[in-house]
Amino acid sequence: MNELAHTCGSWQRHLEPLGFGLTQLFILNTGSRHWAGRIKPLPDEQGQRRLSSILHPSMLLGPLAAHHWSNEGVALFYQAATPDAKHLAFVEAQQHAQGEVYFPYPSLRPSREEFVCPPSFWECNDERATQLNRDEAHFREHCVAVLRERLKPGALIHDPACSTGELIAHLAKALPNCLCLGSDLSASMIAHASKRFADSPVRFRHADAAHESPACDALILRFLNAEVVTRRDADTLLRTLLSSLKPGGIALIFGHTPVLPAVPWAAQQLGITLESSIAARPGKLELFQFYLLARPNT
Template identity: 75%
Template structure:
Protein backbone atom coordinates (compact mmCIF):
# COMPACT_ATOMS: atom_id res chain seq x y z
CA UNK A 1 0.00 0.00 0.00
CA UNK A 2 1.32 3.44 -0.91
CA UNK A 3 1.71 5.89 1.95
CA UNK A 4 0.52 9.40 1.18
CA UNK A 5 3.44 11.69 0.37
CA UNK A 6 5.95 8.96 -0.50
CA UNK A 7 7.68 9.20 -3.87
CA UNK A 8 6.26 6.96 -6.59
CA UNK A 9 7.19 6.21 -10.20
CA UNK A 10 5.16 5.55 -13.36
CA UNK A 11 6.92 4.48 -16.59
CA UNK A 12 4.97 4.92 -19.84
CA UNK A 13 6.60 3.03 -22.73
CA UNK A 14 7.28 4.96 -25.93
CA UNK A 15 4.26 4.53 -28.16
CA UNK A 16 0.60 5.32 -28.40
CA UNK A 17 0.03 5.54 -24.65
CA UNK A 18 2.25 8.60 -24.25
CA UNK A 19 -0.67 10.84 -25.18
CA UNK A 20 -2.56 9.61 -22.11
CA UNK A 21 -0.10 11.28 -19.73
CA UNK A 22 -1.15 14.70 -18.50
CA UNK A 23 -0.17 17.39 -16.01
CA UNK A 24 -2.92 19.25 -14.16
CA UNK A 25 -2.11 22.75 -12.93
CA UNK A 26 -4.63 23.61 -10.21
CA UNK A 27 -3.29 27.13 -9.86
CA UNK A 28 -1.22 26.24 -6.79
CA UNK A 29 0.23 22.82 -7.64
CA UNK A 30 1.05 20.53 -10.55
CA UNK A 31 -0.32 16.99 -10.56
CA UNK A 32 0.74 14.02 -12.69
CA UNK A 33 -2.04 12.01 -14.27
CA UNK A 34 -2.88 9.36 -16.84
CA UNK A 35 -6.11 9.38 -18.81
CA UNK A 36 -8.06 6.12 -18.70
CA UNK A 37 -11.23 4.68 -20.25
CA UNK A 38 -14.70 5.62 -19.01
CA UNK A 39 -18.15 4.25 -19.84
CA UNK A 40 -19.73 6.03 -22.80
CA UNK A 41 -23.46 6.48 -23.50
CA UNK A 42 -23.67 2.91 -24.80
CA UNK A 43 -22.02 1.44 -21.70
CA UNK A 44 -18.74 0.72 -23.47
CA UNK A 45 -15.44 1.62 -21.83
CA UNK A 46 -13.58 3.98 -24.13
CA UNK A 47 -10.80 6.52 -23.84
CA UNK A 48 -12.26 10.02 -24.06
CA UNK A 49 -11.59 13.68 -23.33
CA UNK A 50 -13.22 13.84 -19.89
CA UNK A 51 -10.83 13.53 -16.93
CA UNK A 52 -11.79 12.34 -13.45
CA UNK A 53 -9.97 12.63 -10.08
CA UNK A 54 -9.17 8.90 -10.07
CA UNK A 55 -6.94 9.48 -13.11
CA UNK A 56 -4.53 11.57 -11.05
CA UNK A 57 -1.35 9.82 -9.92
CA UNK A 58 -0.20 12.43 -7.43
CA UNK A 59 1.62 15.76 -7.10
CA UNK A 60 4.30 15.87 -9.79
CA UNK A 61 7.89 15.65 -8.56
CA UNK A 62 9.67 15.26 -11.91
CA UNK A 63 9.62 13.65 -15.34
CA UNK A 64 12.31 11.98 -17.46
CA UNK A 65 12.51 10.82 -21.07
CA UNK A 66 14.56 7.77 -22.08
CA UNK A 67 14.70 5.02 -24.71
CA UNK A 68 12.41 3.01 -22.46
CA UNK A 69 9.73 5.71 -22.25
CA UNK A 70 8.62 8.61 -20.10
CA UNK A 71 8.89 8.45 -16.32
CA UNK A 72 6.56 10.45 -14.07
CA UNK A 73 7.77 10.80 -10.50
CA UNK A 74 5.01 11.82 -8.11
CA UNK A 75 3.96 11.83 -4.49
CA UNK A 76 1.35 9.29 -3.48
CA UNK A 77 -1.99 10.91 -2.69
CA UNK A 78 -5.31 9.86 -1.17
CA UNK A 79 -8.56 9.79 -3.18
CA UNK A 80 -9.74 12.74 -1.08
CA UNK A 81 -6.68 14.79 -2.04
CA UNK A 82 -7.25 14.01 -5.73
CA UNK A 83 -10.87 15.13 -5.50
CA UNK A 84 -9.81 18.34 -3.78
CA UNK A 85 -7.33 19.01 -6.59
CA UNK A 86 -10.19 18.87 -9.12
CA UNK A 87 -12.33 21.18 -6.98
CA UNK A 88 -9.46 23.68 -6.85
CA UNK A 89 -8.91 23.42 -10.60
CA UNK A 90 -12.60 24.10 -11.27
CA UNK A 91 -12.47 27.18 -9.06
CA UNK A 92 -9.17 28.66 -10.29
CA UNK A 93 -9.41 30.85 -13.39
CA UNK A 94 -5.90 29.98 -14.61
CA UNK A 95 -5.92 26.23 -14.07
CA UNK A 96 -5.11 24.06 -17.07
CA UNK A 97 -4.27 20.57 -18.28
CA UNK A 98 -1.27 19.86 -20.46
CA UNK A 99 -0.69 16.64 -22.41
CA UNK A 100 3.06 17.01 -22.99
CA UNK A 101 3.63 13.95 -25.20
CA UNK A 102 1.95 13.03 -28.49
CA UNK A 103 1.27 9.40 -29.42
CA UNK A 104 4.15 7.76 -31.27
CA UNK A 105 3.96 5.35 -34.18
CA UNK A 106 6.01 2.23 -34.85
CA UNK A 107 9.09 4.26 -35.78
CA UNK A 108 8.67 6.74 -32.90
CA UNK A 109 7.21 9.41 -35.15
CA UNK A 110 4.12 11.42 -34.17
CA UNK A 111 1.17 9.22 -35.01
CA UNK A 112 -1.45 10.75 -37.34
CA UNK A 113 -4.55 8.89 -38.53
CA UNK A 114 -4.55 8.13 -42.27
CA UNK A 115 -6.88 10.13 -44.49
CA UNK A 116 -9.02 7.04 -44.97
CA UNK A 117 -9.98 7.15 -41.29
CA UNK A 118 -12.14 10.21 -41.95
CA UNK A 119 -14.27 8.52 -44.60
CA UNK A 120 -17.61 9.05 -42.93
CA UNK A 121 -20.17 6.29 -42.44
CA UNK A 122 -23.05 6.01 -39.98
CA UNK A 123 -21.02 4.04 -37.42
CA UNK A 124 -18.14 6.54 -37.33
CA UNK A 125 -20.57 9.47 -37.25
CA UNK A 126 -22.46 7.98 -34.31
CA UNK A 127 -19.30 7.48 -32.28
CA UNK A 128 -17.90 10.93 -33.04
CA UNK A 129 -21.21 12.52 -32.11
CA UNK A 130 -21.33 10.67 -28.78
CA UNK A 131 -17.79 11.74 -27.92
CA UNK A 132 -18.51 15.44 -28.46
CA UNK A 133 -21.82 15.81 -26.56
CA UNK A 134 -20.25 17.72 -23.66
CA UNK A 135 -18.43 20.01 -26.09
CA UNK A 136 -21.67 20.90 -27.88
CA UNK A 137 -23.34 22.01 -24.67
CA UNK A 138 -20.30 23.95 -23.48
CA UNK A 139 -20.11 25.81 -26.81
CA UNK A 140 -23.74 26.88 -26.50
CA UNK A 141 -23.23 28.02 -22.91
CA UNK A 142 -20.24 30.20 -23.83
CA UNK A 143 -21.43 31.62 -27.15
CA UNK A 144 -25.01 32.37 -26.12
CA UNK A 145 -23.77 35.12 -23.81
CA UNK A 146 -21.19 36.55 -26.19
CA UNK A 147 -22.57 36.75 -29.72
CA UNK A 148 -24.84 39.41 -31.20
CA UNK A 149 -27.52 38.80 -33.85
CA UNK A 150 -25.99 38.19 -37.27
CA UNK A 151 -22.68 36.90 -35.87
CA UNK A 152 -20.89 34.30 -38.03
CA UNK A 153 -19.75 31.09 -36.33
CA UNK A 154 -17.25 29.06 -38.36
CA UNK A 155 -16.30 25.45 -37.68
CA UNK A 156 -13.38 24.89 -40.12
CA UNK A 157 -13.23 21.13 -39.46
CA UNK A 158 -16.89 20.39 -38.87
CA UNK A 159 -16.66 16.57 -39.10
CA UNK A 160 -20.18 15.10 -39.07
CA UNK A 161 -21.75 18.56 -38.84
CA UNK A 162 -23.69 17.79 -35.68
CA UNK A 163 -21.87 20.33 -33.50
CA UNK A 164 -22.32 23.32 -35.82
CA UNK A 165 -25.93 22.22 -36.47
CA UNK A 166 -26.50 22.12 -32.70
CA UNK A 167 -25.24 25.70 -32.49
CA UNK A 168 -27.47 26.77 -35.38
CA UNK A 169 -30.53 25.46 -33.54
CA UNK A 170 -29.54 26.84 -30.13
CA UNK A 171 -28.48 30.26 -31.54
CA UNK A 172 -30.97 30.97 -34.33
CA UNK A 173 -29.90 34.63 -34.48
CA UNK A 174 -26.40 33.59 -35.64
CA UNK A 175 -25.12 32.37 -39.01
CA UNK A 176 -23.30 29.04 -38.91
CA UNK A 177 -20.79 27.68 -41.43
CA UNK A 178 -19.27 24.20 -41.36
CA UNK A 179 -16.20 23.37 -43.48
CA UNK A 180 -14.23 20.15 -43.78
CA UNK A 181 -11.49 18.75 -45.99
CA UNK A 182 -13.30 15.40 -46.18
CA UNK A 183 -15.87 15.26 -48.98
CA UNK A 184 -17.64 12.36 -47.26
CA UNK A 185 -18.01 14.38 -44.05
CA UNK A 186 -19.55 17.28 -45.96
CA UNK A 187 -21.92 14.94 -47.79
CA UNK A 188 -23.00 13.46 -44.46
CA UNK A 189 -23.45 16.88 -42.84
CA UNK A 190 -25.38 18.35 -45.78
CA UNK A 191 -27.67 15.31 -45.86
CA UNK A 192 -28.48 15.34 -42.14
CA UNK A 193 -28.50 19.02 -41.17
CA UNK A 194 -30.30 21.84 -42.95
CA UNK A 195 -31.71 25.20 -41.95
CA UNK A 196 -31.97 28.85 -42.86
CA UNK A 197 -28.91 29.82 -40.79
CA UNK A 198 -26.53 26.95 -41.58
CA UNK A 199 -24.40 25.95 -44.56
CA UNK A 200 -21.59 23.50 -45.36
CA UNK A 201 -18.66 23.53 -47.78
CA UNK A 202 -15.67 21.35 -48.57
CA UNK A 203 -12.55 23.39 -47.80
CA UNK A 204 -9.03 23.06 -46.42
CA UNK A 205 -8.61 24.78 -43.05
CA UNK A 206 -5.01 25.55 -44.00
CA UNK A 207 -6.27 27.82 -46.80
CA UNK A 208 -8.09 31.14 -46.52
CA UNK A 209 -11.18 31.11 -44.29
CA UNK A 210 -13.87 33.77 -43.90
CA UNK A 211 -13.58 36.46 -41.25
CA UNK A 212 -15.85 35.37 -38.41
CA UNK A 213 -17.09 36.35 -34.97
CA UNK A 214 -16.59 32.92 -33.43
CA UNK A 215 -14.25 30.06 -34.30
CA UNK A 216 -14.76 26.44 -33.31
CA UNK A 217 -11.29 24.84 -33.44
CA UNK A 218 -11.48 21.13 -32.63
CA UNK A 219 -9.00 19.32 -34.84
CA UNK A 220 -5.58 20.53 -33.65
CA UNK A 221 -5.28 17.36 -31.67
CA UNK A 222 -3.26 14.20 -31.14
CA UNK A 223 -3.82 11.62 -33.90
CA UNK A 224 -5.21 14.30 -36.25
CA UNK A 225 -2.16 16.48 -37.04
CA UNK A 226 1.41 16.83 -35.82
CA UNK A 227 2.21 19.29 -33.06
CA UNK A 228 4.14 21.53 -35.45
CA UNK A 229 1.26 21.66 -37.93
CA UNK A 230 -1.22 22.23 -35.11
CA UNK A 231 0.58 25.35 -33.91
CA UNK A 232 0.89 26.70 -37.45
CA UNK A 233 -2.81 26.12 -38.10
CA UNK A 234 -3.83 27.71 -34.82
CA UNK A 235 -1.92 30.90 -35.65
CA UNK A 236 -3.41 30.97 -39.14
CA UNK A 237 -7.01 30.36 -38.07
CA UNK A 238 -6.91 32.92 -35.27
CA UNK A 239 -5.95 35.49 -37.90
CA UNK A 240 -9.48 35.08 -39.33
CA UNK A 241 -11.14 36.12 -36.08
CA UNK A 242 -12.73 39.57 -36.11
CA UNK A 243 -11.88 42.15 -33.40
CA UNK A 244 -13.93 41.32 -30.33
CA UNK A 245 -14.35 37.74 -31.55
CA UNK A 246 -14.10 34.51 -29.57
CA UNK A 247 -12.37 31.20 -30.34
CA UNK A 248 -13.03 27.86 -28.65
CA UNK A 249 -10.28 25.20 -28.84
CA UNK A 250 -10.94 21.59 -27.78
CA UNK A 251 -11.22 18.09 -29.24
CA UNK A 252 -11.77 14.36 -28.79
CA UNK A 253 -8.03 13.85 -28.17
CA UNK A 254 -5.46 16.11 -26.44
CA UNK A 255 -5.00 19.64 -27.80
CA UNK A 256 -1.48 19.84 -29.21
CA UNK A 257 -0.45 23.52 -29.47
CA UNK A 258 0.87 25.50 -26.51
CA UNK A 259 -2.26 27.64 -26.63
CA UNK A 260 -1.24 30.17 -23.98
CA UNK A 261 2.03 30.80 -25.85
CA UNK A 262 0.30 31.37 -29.19
CA UNK A 263 -2.35 33.58 -27.60
CA UNK A 264 0.30 35.78 -26.00
CA UNK A 265 2.24 36.05 -29.27
CA UNK A 266 -0.90 37.19 -31.11
CA UNK A 267 -1.93 39.74 -28.49
CA UNK A 268 -5.10 37.87 -27.59
CA UNK A 269 -6.52 36.89 -24.21
CA UNK A 270 -6.86 33.41 -22.74
CA UNK A 271 -10.00 33.55 -20.62
CA UNK A 272 -9.92 29.92 -19.44
CA UNK A 273 -8.48 26.54 -20.39
CA UNK A 274 -10.76 24.01 -18.68
CA UNK A 275 -14.45 23.24 -18.36
CA UNK A 276 -16.77 20.69 -16.78
CA UNK A 277 -20.41 19.72 -16.99
CA UNK A 278 -22.70 21.25 -14.33
CA UNK A 279 -22.60 19.31 -11.09
CA UNK A 280 -19.80 16.98 -12.24
CA UNK A 281 -16.39 16.62 -10.57
CA UNK A 282 -14.52 16.36 -13.86
CA UNK A 283 -12.38 18.40 -16.24
CA UNK A 284 -11.82 18.60 -19.98
CA UNK A 285 -9.68 20.85 -22.15
CA UNK A 286 -11.72 23.77 -23.42
CA UNK A 287 -9.77 26.90 -24.29
CA UNK A 288 -11.72 30.16 -24.44
CA UNK A 289 -9.80 32.85 -26.34
CA UNK A 290 -10.83 36.40 -27.18
CA UNK A 291 -9.46 39.02 -29.56
CA UNK A 292 -9.51 42.59 -28.21
CA UNK A 293 -12.08 44.93 -29.80
CA UNK A 294 -10.81 47.29 -32.49
Protein backbone atom coordinates in the same frame (compact mmCIF):
# COMPACT_ATOMS: atom_id res chain seq x y z
CA MET B 1 2.32 22.70 6.54
CA ASN B 2 -0.61 22.77 4.10
CA GLU B 3 -3.49 20.32 3.95
CA LEU B 4 -2.00 18.50 0.97
CA ALA B 5 1.14 17.62 2.93
CA HIS B 6 -0.98 15.65 5.38
CA THR B 7 -2.64 13.61 2.65
CA CYS B 8 0.31 12.66 0.41
CA GLY B 9 2.65 9.69 0.78
CA SER B 10 5.92 8.39 -0.63
CA TRP B 11 7.35 9.26 -4.02
CA GLN B 12 6.46 6.85 -6.82
CA ARG B 13 7.12 6.39 -10.54
CA HIS B 14 4.88 5.62 -13.49
CA LEU B 15 6.65 4.44 -16.67
CA GLU B 16 4.70 4.81 -19.93
CA PRO B 17 6.32 2.95 -22.86
CA LEU B 18 6.84 4.89 -26.07
CA GLY B 19 3.81 4.47 -28.30
CA PHE B 20 0.11 5.25 -28.42
CA GLY B 21 -0.28 5.40 -24.64
CA LEU B 22 1.82 8.54 -24.33
CA THR B 23 -1.12 10.73 -25.28
CA GLN B 24 -2.98 9.47 -22.20
CA LEU B 25 -0.51 11.18 -19.86
CA PHE B 26 -1.59 14.61 -18.66
CA ILE B 27 -0.54 17.32 -16.25
CA LEU B 28 -3.04 19.32 -14.23
CA ASN B 29 -2.07 22.82 -13.17
CA THR B 30 -4.31 23.74 -10.24
CA GLY B 31 -2.83 27.21 -9.92
CA SER B 32 -0.69 26.29 -6.92
CA ARG B 33 1.00 23.09 -8.12
CA HIS B 34 1.20 20.56 -10.94
CA TRP B 35 -0.24 17.06 -10.74
CA ALA B 36 0.58 14.02 -12.87
CA GLY B 37 -2.28 12.04 -14.33
CA ARG B 38 -3.17 9.32 -16.80
CA ILE B 39 -6.46 8.87 -18.63
CA LYS B 40 -8.01 5.47 -18.05
CA PRO B 41 -11.03 3.83 -19.67
CA LEU B 42 -14.36 4.26 -17.89
CA PRO B 43 -17.70 2.53 -18.57
CA ASP B 44 -20.08 4.36 -20.91
CA GLU B 45 -23.88 4.26 -20.98
CA GLN B 46 -23.75 0.86 -22.67
CA GLY B 47 -21.37 -0.50 -20.02
CA GLN B 48 -18.43 -0.63 -22.44
CA ARG B 49 -15.10 0.73 -21.19
CA ARG B 50 -13.58 3.42 -23.39
CA LEU B 51 -11.46 6.52 -23.22
CA SER B 52 -13.18 9.88 -22.84
CA SER B 53 -12.14 13.53 -23.02
CA ILE B 54 -13.72 14.01 -19.58
CA LEU B 55 -11.21 13.66 -16.73
CA HIS B 56 -12.05 12.52 -13.20
CA PRO B 57 -10.09 12.93 -9.93
CA SER B 58 -9.34 9.18 -9.83
CA MET B 59 -7.18 9.65 -12.94
CA LEU B 60 -4.67 11.74 -10.99
CA LEU B 61 -1.50 9.96 -9.88
CA GLY B 62 -0.22 12.62 -7.49
CA PRO B 63 1.75 15.90 -7.24
CA LEU B 64 4.38 15.92 -10.00
CA ALA B 65 8.08 16.05 -9.12
CA ALA B 66 9.66 15.38 -12.54
CA HIS B 67 9.10 13.70 -15.89
CA HIS B 68 11.92 12.05 -17.85
CA TRP B 69 12.10 10.87 -21.46
CA SER B 70 14.26 7.89 -22.47
CA ASN B 71 14.36 4.96 -24.90
CA GLU B 72 12.22 3.08 -22.36
CA GLY B 73 9.46 5.67 -22.46
CA VAL B 74 8.29 8.53 -20.26
CA ALA B 75 8.70 8.28 -16.49
CA LEU B 76 6.48 10.42 -14.25
CA PHE B 77 7.75 10.87 -10.70
CA TYR B 78 5.02 11.86 -8.29
CA GLN B 79 3.95 11.81 -4.67
CA ALA B 80 1.19 9.35 -3.81
CA ALA B 81 -2.05 11.10 -2.84
CA THR B 82 -5.33 10.15 -1.19
CA PRO B 83 -8.69 10.35 -3.01
CA ASP B 84 -9.58 13.40 -0.90
CA ALA B 85 -6.43 15.21 -2.01
CA LYS B 86 -7.21 14.43 -5.65
CA HIS B 87 -10.75 15.78 -5.25
CA LEU B 88 -9.37 18.97 -3.71
CA ALA B 89 -7.01 19.36 -6.67
CA PHE B 90 -9.95 19.29 -9.10
CA VAL B 91 -11.89 21.80 -6.99
CA GLU B 92 -8.91 24.16 -6.92
CA ALA B 93 -8.33 23.84 -10.67
CA GLN B 94 -11.97 24.67 -11.39
CA GLN B 95 -11.80 27.77 -9.20
CA HIS B 96 -8.36 29.10 -10.20
CA ALA B 97 -7.89 31.38 -13.21
CA GLN B 98 -4.70 29.54 -14.13
CA GLY B 99 -6.24 26.07 -13.95
CA GLU B 100 -5.24 24.04 -17.02
CA VAL B 101 -4.94 20.47 -18.24
CA TYR B 102 -2.28 19.79 -20.84
CA PHE B 103 -0.89 16.70 -22.54
CA PRO B 104 2.89 16.91 -23.08
CA TYR B 105 3.27 13.87 -25.32
CA PRO B 106 1.58 12.89 -28.61
CA SER B 107 0.85 9.33 -29.74
CA LEU B 108 3.87 7.74 -31.42
CA ARG B 109 4.15 5.13 -34.14
CA PRO B 110 6.63 2.26 -33.68
CA SER B 111 8.98 4.41 -35.80
CA ARG B 112 8.61 7.07 -33.06
CA GLU B 113 7.01 9.54 -35.41
CA GLU B 114 3.75 11.20 -34.38
CA PHE B 115 0.72 9.10 -35.25
CA VAL B 116 -1.84 10.81 -37.49
CA CYS B 117 -4.98 9.11 -38.81
CA PRO B 118 -4.73 8.38 -42.56
CA PRO B 119 -7.00 10.25 -45.00
CA SER B 120 -9.15 7.14 -45.32
CA PHE B 121 -10.22 7.56 -41.69
CA TRP B 122 -12.19 10.66 -42.67
CA GLU B 123 -14.25 8.86 -45.31
CA CYS B 124 -17.65 9.21 -43.70
CA ASN B 125 -20.32 6.55 -43.27
CA ASP B 126 -22.95 6.00 -40.58
CA GLU B 127 -20.59 3.96 -38.42
CA ARG B 128 -17.81 6.54 -38.59
CA ALA B 129 -20.27 9.36 -37.91
CA THR B 130 -21.55 7.58 -34.79
CA GLN B 131 -17.99 7.04 -33.62
CA LEU B 132 -17.05 10.70 -34.07
CA ASN B 133 -20.26 12.08 -32.54
CA ARG B 134 -19.90 9.91 -29.44
CA ASP B 135 -18.67 11.74 -26.33
CA GLU B 136 -19.42 15.14 -27.86
CA ALA B 137 -22.53 16.22 -25.95
CA HIS B 138 -20.56 18.02 -23.21
CA PHE B 139 -18.65 20.01 -25.81
CA ARG B 140 -21.82 20.99 -27.68
CA GLU B 141 -23.60 22.17 -24.53
CA HIS B 142 -20.61 24.12 -23.24
CA CYS B 143 -20.15 25.82 -26.61
CA VAL B 144 -23.79 26.90 -26.54
CA ALA B 145 -23.46 28.24 -22.98
CA VAL B 146 -20.38 30.30 -23.87
CA LEU B 147 -21.57 31.58 -27.25
CA ARG B 148 -25.05 32.49 -26.00
CA GLU B 149 -23.48 34.90 -23.51
CA ARG B 150 -20.96 36.39 -25.92
CA LEU B 151 -22.43 36.71 -29.41
CA LYS B 152 -24.75 39.33 -30.85
CA PRO B 153 -27.46 38.61 -33.44
CA GLY B 154 -25.98 38.18 -36.90
CA ALA B 155 -22.62 36.93 -35.59
CA LEU B 156 -20.82 34.41 -37.83
CA ILE B 157 -19.72 31.13 -36.22
CA HIS B 158 -17.19 29.17 -38.28
CA ASP B 159 -16.30 25.52 -37.66
CA PRO B 160 -13.39 25.02 -40.11
CA ALA B 161 -13.23 21.25 -39.53
CA CYS B 162 -16.91 20.48 -39.06
CA SER B 163 -16.55 16.72 -39.59
CA THR B 164 -20.05 15.13 -39.45
CA GLY B 165 -21.69 18.55 -39.00
CA GLU B 166 -23.31 17.50 -35.73
CA LEU B 167 -21.76 20.24 -33.61
CA ILE B 168 -22.26 23.22 -35.91
CA ALA B 169 -25.84 22.11 -36.64
CA HIS B 170 -26.47 21.94 -32.89
CA LEU B 171 -25.15 25.49 -32.52
CA ALA B 172 -27.37 26.72 -35.36
CA LYS B 173 -30.43 25.25 -33.67
CA ALA B 174 -29.55 26.62 -30.22
CA LEU B 175 -28.47 30.05 -31.52
CA PRO B 176 -30.94 30.83 -34.32
CA ASN B 177 -29.92 34.50 -34.49
CA CYS B 178 -26.38 33.60 -35.53
CA LEU B 179 -25.00 32.58 -38.92
CA CYS B 180 -23.23 29.21 -39.00
CA LEU B 181 -20.63 27.97 -41.48
CA GLY B 182 -19.19 24.46 -41.51
CA SER B 183 -16.10 23.66 -43.60
CA ASP B 184 -14.05 20.51 -43.95
CA LEU B 185 -11.12 19.24 -45.99
CA SER B 186 -12.92 15.92 -46.46
CA ALA B 187 -15.44 16.00 -49.33
CA SER B 188 -16.98 12.86 -47.84
CA MET B 189 -17.65 14.61 -44.53
CA ILE B 190 -19.22 17.60 -46.26
CA ALA B 191 -21.44 15.33 -48.34
CA HIS B 192 -22.59 13.53 -45.19
CA ALA B 193 -23.20 16.76 -43.25
CA SER B 194 -25.06 18.42 -46.15
CA LYS B 195 -27.37 15.45 -46.50
CA ARG B 196 -27.85 14.83 -42.77
CA PHE B 197 -28.62 18.48 -42.06
CA ALA B 198 -30.29 19.49 -45.29
CA ASP B 199 -33.00 21.34 -43.35
CA SER B 200 -30.51 23.19 -41.14
CA PRO B 201 -29.59 26.83 -41.81
CA VAL B 202 -25.89 25.87 -41.65
CA ARG B 203 -23.96 26.52 -44.83
CA PHE B 204 -21.57 23.65 -45.50
CA ARG B 205 -18.61 23.89 -47.87
CA HIS B 206 -15.61 21.80 -48.93
CA ALA B 207 -12.54 23.88 -48.05
CA ASP B 208 -9.02 23.75 -46.62
CA ALA B 209 -8.98 25.69 -43.35
CA ALA B 210 -5.29 26.48 -43.79
CA HIS B 211 -6.06 28.61 -46.85
CA GLU B 212 -9.76 29.57 -46.69
CA SER B 213 -11.07 30.95 -43.41
CA PRO B 214 -13.42 33.95 -43.60
CA ALA B 215 -13.46 36.69 -40.98
CA CYS B 216 -15.74 35.49 -38.19
CA ASP B 217 -17.03 36.36 -34.74
CA ALA B 218 -16.56 32.89 -33.28
CA LEU B 219 -14.13 30.17 -34.30
CA ILE B 220 -14.62 26.53 -33.32
CA LEU B 221 -11.25 24.74 -33.33
CA ARG B 222 -11.62 21.05 -32.57
CA PHE B 223 -9.10 19.48 -34.91
CA LEU B 224 -5.76 20.77 -33.56
CA ASN B 225 -5.55 17.50 -31.72
CA ALA B 226 -3.53 14.35 -31.27
CA GLU B 227 -4.03 11.76 -34.03
CA VAL B 228 -5.62 14.41 -36.29
CA VAL B 229 -2.56 16.53 -37.14
CA THR B 230 1.04 16.74 -35.95
CA ARG B 231 1.96 19.17 -33.20
CA ARG B 232 3.91 21.32 -35.64
CA ASP B 233 0.96 21.54 -38.04
CA ALA B 234 -1.40 22.23 -35.13
CA ASP B 235 0.75 25.18 -34.03
CA THR B 236 0.81 26.61 -37.55
CA LEU B 237 -2.92 26.14 -38.06
CA LEU B 238 -3.74 27.76 -34.72
CA ARG B 239 -1.84 30.92 -35.58
CA THR B 240 -3.29 31.04 -39.10
CA LEU B 241 -6.89 30.54 -38.04
CA LEU B 242 -6.80 32.95 -35.12
CA SER B 243 -5.96 35.69 -37.63
CA SER B 244 -9.48 35.25 -39.06
CA LEU B 245 -11.11 36.42 -35.82
CA LYS B 246 -12.74 39.82 -36.01
CA PRO B 247 -11.92 42.35 -33.26
CA GLY B 248 -13.87 41.24 -30.20
CA GLY B 249 -14.23 37.72 -31.64
CA ILE B 250 -13.69 34.54 -29.65
CA ALA B 251 -12.15 31.13 -30.33
CA LEU B 252 -13.09 27.87 -28.61
CA ILE B 253 -10.42 25.13 -28.71
CA PHE B 254 -11.17 21.55 -27.62
CA GLY B 255 -11.56 18.05 -29.03
CA HIS B 256 -12.03 14.33 -28.50
CA THR B 257 -8.26 13.84 -28.24
CA PRO B 258 -5.74 16.14 -26.50
CA VAL B 259 -5.18 19.66 -27.81
CA LEU B 260 -1.63 19.78 -29.21
CA PRO B 261 -0.57 23.47 -29.32
CA ALA B 262 0.70 25.34 -26.28
CA VAL B 263 -2.35 27.60 -26.38
CA PRO B 264 -1.34 30.04 -23.60
CA TRP B 265 2.00 30.64 -25.31
CA ALA B 266 0.45 31.18 -28.76
CA ALA B 267 -2.18 33.53 -27.33
CA GLN B 268 0.50 35.61 -25.64
CA GLN B 269 2.57 35.81 -28.83
CA LEU B 270 -0.46 36.92 -30.87
CA GLY B 271 -1.80 39.46 -28.38
CA ILE B 272 -4.97 37.45 -27.81
CA THR B 273 -6.52 37.12 -24.35
CA LEU B 274 -6.72 33.64 -22.84
CA GLU B 275 -9.81 33.73 -20.65
CA SER B 276 -9.95 30.09 -19.51
CA SER B 277 -8.40 26.70 -20.26
CA ILE B 278 -10.70 24.11 -18.68
CA ALA B 279 -14.38 23.44 -18.21
CA ALA B 280 -16.77 20.98 -16.56
CA ARG B 281 -20.44 20.09 -16.82
CA PRO B 282 -22.58 21.98 -14.26
CA GLY B 283 -22.44 20.37 -10.82
CA LYS B 284 -19.82 17.78 -11.85
CA LEU B 285 -16.41 17.27 -10.24
CA GLU B 286 -14.60 16.71 -13.52
CA LEU B 287 -12.52 18.59 -16.07
CA PHE B 288 -12.02 18.71 -19.80
CA GLN B 289 -9.80 20.81 -22.01
CA PHE B 290 -11.68 23.83 -23.31
CA TYR B 291 -9.75 26.97 -24.19
CA LEU B 292 -11.60 30.27 -24.54
CA LEU B 293 -9.65 33.02 -26.31
CA ALA B 294 -10.78 36.54 -27.15
CA ARG B 295 -9.32 39.02 -29.63
CA PRO B 296 -9.25 42.54 -28.18
CA ASN B 297 -11.58 45.09 -29.76
CA THR B 298 -8.67 47.33 -30.65
